[in-house]
Amino acid sequence: MDIAILADAVERGERRAVARAITLVESARPEHRVQATELLETLARTGREAIRIGLSGTPGVGKSTFIESFGLMLVAQGLRVAVLAVDPSSKRTGGSILGDKTRMERLSRSPDAFIRPSPSQSHLGGVARRTREAVALCEAAGFDVVLIETVGVGQSETVVAELSDVFLLLLAPAGGDELQGVKRGIMEAADIILVNKADGDLKATAMRTCADYAGALRLLRRRPQDPDGFPKAMTVSALEISGLDRAWAEIRDLVDWRRAQGHWHARRAEQARHWFEEEVRQTLLAQLAQPKARSLMQSLSEQVADGQLTASRAAQDLFASLWPEMEQTKLPESLDATIDTP
Amino acid sequence: MDIAILADAVERGERRAVARAITLVESARPEHRVQATELLETLARTGREAIRIGLSGTPGVGKSTFIESFGLMLVAQGLRVAVLAVDPSSKRTGGSILGDKTRMERLSRSPDAFIRPSPSQSHLGGVARRTREAVALCEAAGFDVVLIETVGVGQSETVVAELSDVFLLLLAPAGGDELQGVKRGIMEAADIILVNKADGDLKATAMRTCADYAGALRLLRRRPQDPDGFPKAMTVSALEISGLDRAWAEIRDLVDWRRAQGHWHARRAEQARHWFEEEVRQTLLAQLAQPKARSLMQSLSEQVADGQLTASRAAQDLFASLWPEMEQTKLPESLDATIDTP
Structure with missing residues (x-):
């Protein structure tokens, strides 16, 4: 599909083209996502x-x-x-x-x-x-x-x-x-x-x-x-x-x-920020829906439910296996505990 | 700190040890998280x-x-x-x-x-x-x-x-x-x-x-x-x-x-599953709080708010920069669109 042609047709207001463009952005297929992003960027020129x-x-x-x-x-x-x-x-x-x-x-x-x-x-x-x-x-x-x-x-x-x-x-x-x-x-x-x-x-x-x-x-x-x-x-x-x-x-x-x-412009800018951050969060969480992550999560979940593994250990195992490069630290906190042996 | 000693003291019910152990699990410092996980695993033996x-x-x-x-x-x-x-x-x-x-x-x-x-x-x-x-x-x-x-x-x-x-x-x-x-x-x-x-x-x-x-x-x-x-x-x-x-x-x-x-056992198992999955989600989202992710997200967010970038492109840029190995596809959907050029 030629995205430039589709973009032109959308810009001319052709309803069939708009319908097709919406079908494209609704698709979850990776090649469609690439095209959808290209289409939206092209059309941003209309302002x-x-x-x-x-x-x-x-x-x-x-x-x-x-x-x-x-x-x-x-x-x-x-x-x-x-x-x-x-x-x-x-x-x-x-x-x-x-x-x-x-x-x-x-x-x-x-x-x-x-x-x-x-x-x-x-x-x-x-x-x-x-x-x-x-x-x-x-x-x-x-x-x-x-x-x-x-x-x-x-x-x-x-x-x-x-x-x-x-x-x-x-x-x-x-x-x-x-x-x-x-x-x-x-x-x-x-x-x-x-x-x-x-x-x-x-x-x-x-x-x-x-x-x-x-x-x-x-x-x-x-x-x-x-x-x-x-x-x-x-x-x-x-x-x-x-x-x-x-x-x-x-x-x-x-x-x-x-x-x-x-207020109009400020609100649109605020909404754009919000949706960008939301898209990042959703994309990150969608990683857990990948087949490998799903099956590992399911088996670890059962072990946690059975009491064979603590939730923390299971989470660490999952990350070590799927994303070894990720840091598992939480946010910095004000509570910097000093802990002595009793 | 010797986790085995702390675990023994907690198991004997010593209140000061319990207090210290809770301070340990409350800490966000990576070395404390490692110790906390070890402590909880050791104590799981008590049943x-x-x-x-x-x-x-x-x-x-x-x-x-x-x-x-x-x-x-x-x-x-x-x-x-x-x-x-x-x-x-x-x-x-x-x-x-x-x-x-x-x-x-x-x-x-x-x-x-x-x-x-x-x-x-x-x-x-x-x-x-x-x-x-x-x-x-x-x-x-x-x-x-x-x-x-x-x-x-x-x-x-x-x-x-x-x-x-x-x-x-x-x-x-x-x-x-x-x-x-x-x-x-x-x-x-x-x-x-x-x-x-x-x-x-x-x-x-x-x-x-x-x-x-x-x-x-x-x-x-x-x-x-x-x-x-x-x-x-x-x-x-x-x-x-x-x-x-x-x-x-x-x-x-x-x-x-x-x-x-x-019901007692079923509910505890269900809760354990829930908390494990929640911990995984929170750990994943906490990646966005890392300094590098924060600063990149902030600058992209401003460009999205200004209309220089679409939210989708900005999200793709962020992932390509921070986690190039991650797939950005969403969940598979029933909607497998076939899209023709208009």
Whole structure:
């Protein structure tokens, strides 16, 4: 495969090329990793930046309908929109691609939209790396907005929050007791809470829920990257397409303010540092998944479980056998013990 | 230092030797690590096992008073008791040793008790390894019960739960709303919830709180390692020394049942496997803290933040420079992409 040709096609915004490029960065095969790195470096020349919007919400809050309505509104304004899904629990196969496109049928038919379903499987830190690289490809392809959707299983919300410029939390109208269901960390990552389904019978409940969350947000510590009034809670109806334009206006205001204050650039730099360090850690830990390391670790693990070996000795044996050149010292500590014979 | 002599003294249960041995396993110096491993291997010959009791509870619930009263009761029954503290947030220095002993003054004066304050500092997975090895030393020294206390900051409760045979959660009497404060994961790790301060004015509240927690425990999924009626909630008063004998009887019943059913051995084997794998992971990640790795990582990190390098390329550069022999492939995946030129 000619990476230069693929890069050109991605840069021209050809959707099939973007899809192929994402498949390339998703591959774990060593030769594909080499090509993926080359592709990403080539495309870094474009210097293009999209607004990266992270979107979290548990199943049933109407996420697909929201993305469809919100995406179509952006497209109608002349913007190009990419939608990426992060779902570490996904065990879906080929059928899912149809599934993901079916659930956003009208948006997927728009020539200015690109929808990428979540890959069929994931492992370790792979989800983060693949999503991060897919976002970079969409930016290089000239999309104006990249929506990164998560179902909020495990660490996926943290991953998405660390990948986005603006983080939206989509919630359903609910009674007071159910407020507890939102994880504190996610609440703290949110820039805008959108209470969906503010329509029909649920409208009044949605407004009460919104007020409850607005109150909860005021209890959180103000972050430096927040202008007055942020984070905020709003009601929307993805079904009746109401409130979406207001939400988009708030997102743009927030982005403009952060750009002007330098927070935008600082945050992207911080995220880049974070992902680099995370990639190094994951690559290091992935060494333990190599066949030789796995089988040695398994046999030593059994001996430790049987009490034949202490954990420390087993760990030393493993390192001596696999990576004899590595130093096994821990971090320097303040505790420099002097130990005498009793 | 002669490790054989130290091992003999520990095996005879000499408290000063135990203290020195713990200082040795707490040290990060490479020569001390070698000696510590030798010491632990030598002492594995004793085959002694204590009942390891994990104890968690936020400040103010009366943990020190509980340990003092509970420990003195065990000593009065002819048992030898060791108390270890896990406090990853501790920045205390020499003064803390006095502090820790003062807060359990009577217990610390008993010749059948051994109290070890938390070390002055900690890092990465160091807390877990040191505590695990200190527990092994106390077992080899012939203590019948090892109490492992945590203040419940960060991951310390998980560490203690993974180190103990029986996990106690000490709580204060409280109104219904405050129930939410207990982290779900800790609730699920608890074998017995002890509502302390069931004395004086608080007695009625303590009993209501206990009933609330008993109700909450019934909502949790039954674990295979639980006999009928466990996990359970009980009231105690460490101040008036009431309920402690009943709590100890419950602990022994639980331990006897688990031993008879094979859960005791299975759990210890599982924990040993877990700690071995954790030690391997931490040793591997500690490579990044070596001076050469740190400085290279820092300079690459800045280039990634500036957009001069992609995260993937920077990670590849780092590995090529530090560990050229390592393979950088990720885990094999189901996704074996075939990618054509567009």
